[in-house]
Amino acid sequence: MLADPTATESVPVSPAQRERLTLWAAGTPSQDQPTFAWEFPAAIDEERVRDAWAKVMARYATLRSLFAEEGDGVFSCRRGPVTMADDTCVSTPPETFFTQLCAPVDLLGGPGARLVHSPAGPRTLLGLSIDHLVIDGHSYGRVVADLFALLRGEEPAGPAPAAPDAFFREELEAAAGPAGEKALAYWRRTTGGRTYPPLHTGLHRPEGAGVRAETAHCTVVFDPACPHARHPQGRSATVLASVAAATARTLDLVPGQDPFTVLLQSSRRSNDEKLNMAGFLSNWQPATFPVAHTAPELVADVADAAFRALRGHHLHHAEVVRRLEPEWYGARYVPSEPLPPYALFNYLVEQEPPHVDGHSGTPLDVPPMGAYRLHGALRVYGTERADARSAQVRLVADASVFGDGFAGRVAEAVTEAGA
CATH class of the missing domain: 3.30.559.30 (Nonribosomal peptide synthetase, condensation domain)
Structure with missing residues (x-):
């Protein structure tokens, strides 16, 4: 299912991710997409939105996570290229805004993040949907803050975020040892x-x-x-x-x-x-x-x-x-x-x-x-x-x-x- 030849090497899949992916592979829906939307009383053009989103996708490796089933309950994860931003930023009329924003993510077929932009004359609708497979509330807050800083032409505050790979490896090791039993x-x-x-x-x-x-x-x-x-x-x-x-x-x-x-x-x-x-x-x-x-x-x-x-x-x-x-x-x-x-x-x-x-x-x-x-x-x-x-x-x-x-x-x- 993961055909992109430019994707990076495999990274660890956490126990939390495995739970969701196991359901999905068995054909059980498991939608868990924190989704937020805002209306702005001004026009924000599509090019500006796409440019900001491309920088967010480049900054957050976790948003480019792509998962695949390897069989026997085993799953793999790779990070796709930053060009994934092109396909995960959608511009649509206001009448289809929520349809696009709330469309289910395919956990074993595509990225888990989506930005939706709807120009509505003097107004603009912006929506962000990121599945919990790749993000939690702490990280989501950072993504929102960085996205709107970039839309304002500012640099995001703080250091570039790190991928959670080391944490997941530590977690998997603990689960297999005395810390897990404790x-x-x-x-x-x-x-x-x-x-x-x-x-x-x-x-x-x-x-x-x-x-x-x-x-x-x-x-x-x-x-x-x-x-x-x-x-x-x-x-x-x-x-x-x-x-x-x-x-x-x-x-x-x-x-x-x-x-x-x-x-x-x-x-x-x-x-x-x-x-x-x-x-x-x-x-x-x-x-x-x-x-x-x-x-x-x-x-x-x-x-x-x-x-x-x-x-x-x-x-x-x-x-x-x-x-x-x-x-x-x-x-x-x-x-x-x-x-x-x-x-x-x-x-x-x-x-x-x-x-x-x-x-x-x-x-x-x-x-x-x-x-x-x-x-x-x-x-x-x-x-x-x-x-x-x-x-x-x-x-x-x-x-x-x-x-x-x-x-x-x-x-x-x-x-x-x-x-």
């Missing part, structure tokens, strides 16, 4: 070996029930007098503690009984070298902490649990599932597959809004796709404001597990506690 032991101690552990032992998915997702929003304001508000990890723990306490009150759980277990999403960039890597490095690790009704009494426990969860860094969640619960291998990428009532927490820092020629882009709503649909019981997305004084929180809850209106009630409880 990570599995942590999962067994923390979750009893369950790779999608329920948020709480009292939660169950009704037999045969599908997912009914409800969304709500709230804000967590940080108390400057609180020590945890002085560093990013503490602010992240404060947000999770606020939501966990509100969840406990809403469910009327007794403090101290049967702890919460939450999967934490982290970027696994533990030093400057890894911080500069662009690719899919993020992972899920389990954290367990007591049930409590107020955030202040819970935040230290949450912070400690998050620190302990770092022990799972050496083994990707995909590999944990493959070894401990192979029946769930790849399930979180299948839209129709409801999973046990697990909870996921993801925390990012707000980015500067894209702007070109003095005009800020207005974000557009993109239809949900693939793994962006809820599979478990609860997802908590925290976005820290640039001034670090507060965080916006988006809650996505499964009404078939919690009942109708649960997400809204938790959001209200978070707001009331912070008033």
Whole structure:
């Protein structure tokens, strides 16, 4: 399937990539394309867009990743030439903008990145779709910042990003040695070996029930007098503690009984070298902490649990599932597959809004796709404001597990506690 003779030598395929590719090779759809779109109140011509995109593709080797199936569950990856930018930048009329932007990526037949440009008279639509096979949230933010810097005629900030190949080799070596066994032991101690552990032992998915997702929003304001508000990890723990306490009150759980277990999403960039890597490095690790009704009494426990969860860094969640619960291998990428009532927490820092020629882009709503649909019981997305004084929180809850209106009630409880 990989016919381009100018592609570079083979590079490692990570355990996370192998999970997706295994599904795809078996004919199971596994769309997981973070996709963003903006409208600008000014004309941005196609040549300018293509030139900026070509520089982005040259700068980010991971965006030129091309995968092939070698047989017997083995996959290979090569990096294509920078001329791939020509075929991955699409100019289309506004009426077909989202059709082009949201078209599924062929994981074993083409590149995983696409930029879509739609001139609309005095306006311009720009959309970026990059599959999680080649990028995570940390890297995505860098790509967006670099793309719009180049559109403004500026040089991207910071050093050129490094490919994640060394990280993947380290990860594969760890998975085959004592570090991998240590990570599995942590999962067994923390979750009893369950790779999608329920948020709480009292939660169950009704037999045969599908997912009914409800969304709500709230804000967590940080108390400057609180020590945890002085560093990013503490602010992240404060947000999770606020939501966990509100969840406990809403469910009327007794403090101290049967702890919460939450999967934490982290970027696994533990030093400057890894911080500069662009690719899919993020992972899920389990954290367990007591049930409590107020955030202040819970935040230290949450912070400690998050620190302990770092022990799972050496083994990707995909590999944990493959070894401990192979029946769930790849399930979180299948839209129709409801999973046990697990909870996921993801925390990012707000980015500067894209702007070109003095005009800020207005974000557009993109239809949900693939793994962006809820599979478990609860997802908590925290976005820290640039001034670090507060965080916006988006809650996505499964009404078939919690009942109708649960997400809204938790959001209200978070707001009331912070008033």
